[in-house]
Amino acid sequence: MLDVRRMQLLRAVVTSGSVTAAARNLGYTPSAVSQQMAALEKEAGIELLERTGRGVRPTEAGRLLTDHAAAIGRHVAEAETALAELRAGRTGRLAVRYFATAGATMVVPAVAALRREQPGIRIELRLSDPEESLPEVRARGADVALVVRPPDHGPVDGIRFTHLADDHYLAVLPSGHRLAAKERLDLADLADEPWVGSDTPGPCLDPVLQACGAAGFSPDFVVESGDYATAQGFVAAGLGVGLIPRMGLGSRHPGVVVRAVRNPEPVRAVYAAVRAAAPTRPALSRLLDALREAAGNVTVHQSAP
Template sequence: MLDMRRMQVLRAVVTSGSVTAAARHLGYTPSAVSQQMAVLEKEAGIGLLERTGRGVRPTEAGRLLSECAAVVSRHVAEAETALAELRAGRTGRVVVRYFATAGATMVAPAVAALRREEPGVRIELRLSDPEDSLPEVRERRADVALVVRPPDGAAVDGIRFVHLADDRYLAVLPRGHRLAAKQALDLTDLADEPWVGSDQPGPCLDPVLDACGSAGFSPDFVVESGDYATAQGFVAAGLGVSLIPEMGLGNRHPDVVVREVRNPEPVRAIYAAVREPSPVRPALHRLLDALRSAAARPAEH
């Protein structure tokens, strides 16, 4: 097998035209360079250099190996540059799983900001259910997944949760509702109202049920909508009231009003799930910072 270090010495000899000049350039003695060339010729099984006057010139085989050494040297330099860019977070690939309401409010501005700052980082996005994306992270099919979970949620083997934002729930009422004149509602104000459900059972509905339980009642769901836009439509039609997270109110129905809720205020916590332990990934860290920045921007209503 050919030794790549000796091939680089051969390249220096061919480039400089003599063993002495190559030794001076490499910081070796001429005898050490000659020994390296003798070993390389033995490895190659063919002569690589021939004497010409005071110098040497490559044989056909020597020229071939010298050119190969130049290609290898160039590829190594390119690899070192690429690794430096990757270590600095200026390149790389990050696979992201996100749920719908986090997409427009957090993911889109975060990815746009990261692309402006580091256009060499490639972000692969796919919509997924916030409850079903953890296996993808654990099985290394995704680098990060946005999920909703309680702040005191149970630990998950192989997963680390990075808090991104607290998304408060707001009351959505039909325009002209008797409570619409109040700028803020106590949760108990809604206790006797018919309710329009906007979430399926799970981590996004649990904060609503827990808050209502703390206020001493259980909401009377008369309609199950399954998504926030449809829920607003049912509320606008006068079928009930609803609690919808702030991130889910980006597209406001013209026939509803939105009010703050207190005593208590339901909140869902949004986390980024990443593998643990995981190697240092500067590109991933930059994305998490961009997500936190996007979540910290004031919501527009």
């Protein structure tokens, strides 16, 4: 097998025209360079240099190896540049998993900001259930996943969570509902109402059930919609009332009114999940910063019902 370092030394000898000149330029002794050239010729199995007076010139095999050495040098330089870009966070790939309502409100502005700053980063986006996204992060299939989880939940092996936002639930009522005249509702005001469900059992429904329990009742779900847009349609049709998180109300149905609730106010916590042992990557750190900025903007701009 040919020694790449010796090939680069051959290139220096050919370029300078002599062993002595190459040794002087590289800070070696002429005998050391000659020994390396002899070793390279042994590896190649063919003569690479021939003497011309006080200098040397490459044989056909020597020119061949010199050309390849030049190509290798260019590839190494390109690799070093690419690694420097990656270390600086200007290139690379990030795989992001998110849930539906976080997409438009947090992921879109965060990714747009990152692409403006670092257009060389490739970002893979996929809508994913948290039960699937966390194992992906742990197994290195994804770099970050946005999830909803209770603040008091214990640690998850191999995962580090960064809090992004608290998403408050709001009451959604038919536009002609008797409670629509109130600016803010006590949660108990909805105790005797039929309810439209918008979440499947899990971390998004749990805050609603817990808050209703603290207010002294269990909601009577007469419709299970499974998504926030459909839930608003059922509410507008007068089938019941509901609680929808603020991030789920980006597009409001014209037939509903939205009111803040209290005593207590249900809240779901949104986190970014990354691999606990993941090395520090500038691109990932910047994406997390952008997600936090987007989450802050959601809180500021959606403060009114």
